[in-house]
Amino acid sequence: MDMAGSDVFTGRIRVAAVDATEGTVSTTTIVLYPYNVAGMRLVTPDLTRSLPIQSMVDGVIQLRADACEEPFAGEGGVVEGADAWIADFGPGDRVEIERLSHSAVDHAPASTS
Numbered sequence: 001m002d003m004a005g006s007d008v009f010t011g012r013i014r015v016a017a018v019d020a021t022e023g024t025v026s027t028t029t030i031v032l033y034p035y036n037v038a039g040m041r042l043v044t045p046d047l048t049r050s051l052p053i054q055s056m057v058d059g060v061i062q063l064r065a066d067a068c069e070e071p072f073a074g075e076g077g078v079v080e081g082a083d084a085w086i087a088d089f090g091p092g093d094r095v096e097i098e099r100l101s102h103s104a105v106d107h108a109p110a111s112t113s
Contacts, residue, residue: 010040010086016059017080023063025078031056031086041090045082050090 013029025042034056041050042061052064078084089095 008088009043010037010088012083012085013061015078015080015082015084018078023065023067025061025063025084027059027061029059031059034059037061037086041087041093042078043085043087043090044078045084047085050087051078052090053086 011031013025013027013031015025016028017026018024019026031037037053037056040053042053042063043050051067054062054064056062
C-alpha cells in the first residue's frame with residue numbers, strides 16, 4: 001500500500017524528543033484529541049515505516065511494546081526536529097473499506113395513454 005498522497009493521515013507532529021529505549025516520542029505540537037491516537041500509527045517522514053501508538057498523554061506518544069526501534073534509526077527515521085505523520089492505520093492492521101457505489105437511473109415519464 002502506498003501512503004503518499006493518501007487520506008489515511010490524521011495529522012502531523014513536530015518531533016521534540018525521541019527515547020528509543022522507552023519507546024516514546026515527545027512533541028510540542030498541540031493534538032486536539034490526544035486520546036484518539038491510541039491504535040493509530042506514527043509514520044516516518046519518508047512514509048516508509050510506521051509504529052503502532054499505544055497512547056498519548058501530555059505531548060508524549062507511547063509506542064506499543066512490540067514496536068521495533070528500526071524506524072528511529074537511519075536517514076528518514078523519526079528524529080528530533082523532524083515532522084512525523086499520524087495515520088489511521090498501517091501495515092498489519094485489519095481494516096474494512098466500505099464500498100461506495102453511485103448509479104444514476106433515468107426515469108422516463110410515465111405514459112398517460
